[in-house]
Amino acid sequence: MIIWGWGKTTRKIIGAVFEHACTYCNRTDVWRLCIVRTWFTLFFIPIIPYRKKYCILCPHCGSYIELTQEQFEKIKMDISVSNTNEDAIPDSVKYAGKTETQINYLKQMEEYNREHGN
Numbered sequence: 001m002i003i004w005g006w007g008k009t010t011r012k013i014i015g016a017v018f019e020h021a022c023t024y025c026n027r028t029d030v031w032r033l034c035i036v037r038t039w040f041t042l043f044f045i046p047i048i049p050y051r052k053k054y055c056i057l058c059p060h061c062g063s064y065i066e067l068t069q070e071q072f073e074k075i076k077m078d079i080s081v082s083n084t085n086e087d088a089i090p091d092s093v094k095y096a097g098k099t100e101t102q103i104n105y106l107k108q109m110e111e112y113n114r115e116h117g118n
Contacts, residue, residue: 008039008046015079016094017056025061029097032057033075036064059097 014033021028036053039046054072055064067075095103 003043005041005044006039006050008041008044010037010039010046011035011057012037013057014076017075017079020056020058022058022061022063024063025058027058027060029059031065032059033072033079034064035072 012035014035016030017033018031019028020031034055034057036055036057037049038051038053040048040050053064054067054069056067056075057064095106098106
């Protein structure tokens with residue numbers, strides 16, 4: 001007996017894009033750029049991707065804004081350019097979703113890396 005199916009989705013998060021208020025869950029948070037792939041499965045193992053969507057995703061409820069591939073590539077390029085200069089990223093975006101302890105640890109690691117040239 002062979003068990004097959006379709007509809008399994010995976011998300012690859014590329015990075016934080018902007019802070020936005022979600023119309024579904026009414027939360028304001030930093031939305032993420034991602035690629036959503038839908039797979040054909042065999043024995044519940046994803047085998048063949050048959051659909052790819054480019055989107056900006058709400059981190060809480062999973063609602064999204066679908067993008068074209070050109071829009072996705074432009075935003076991805078903007079993210080990679082802004083990540084080369086980490087001082088330009090506001091702390092609200094850089095540390096979104098982190099606890100105070102995690103934020104303090106990350107700031108200490110950044111300071112250590114600056115002092116030791118890493």
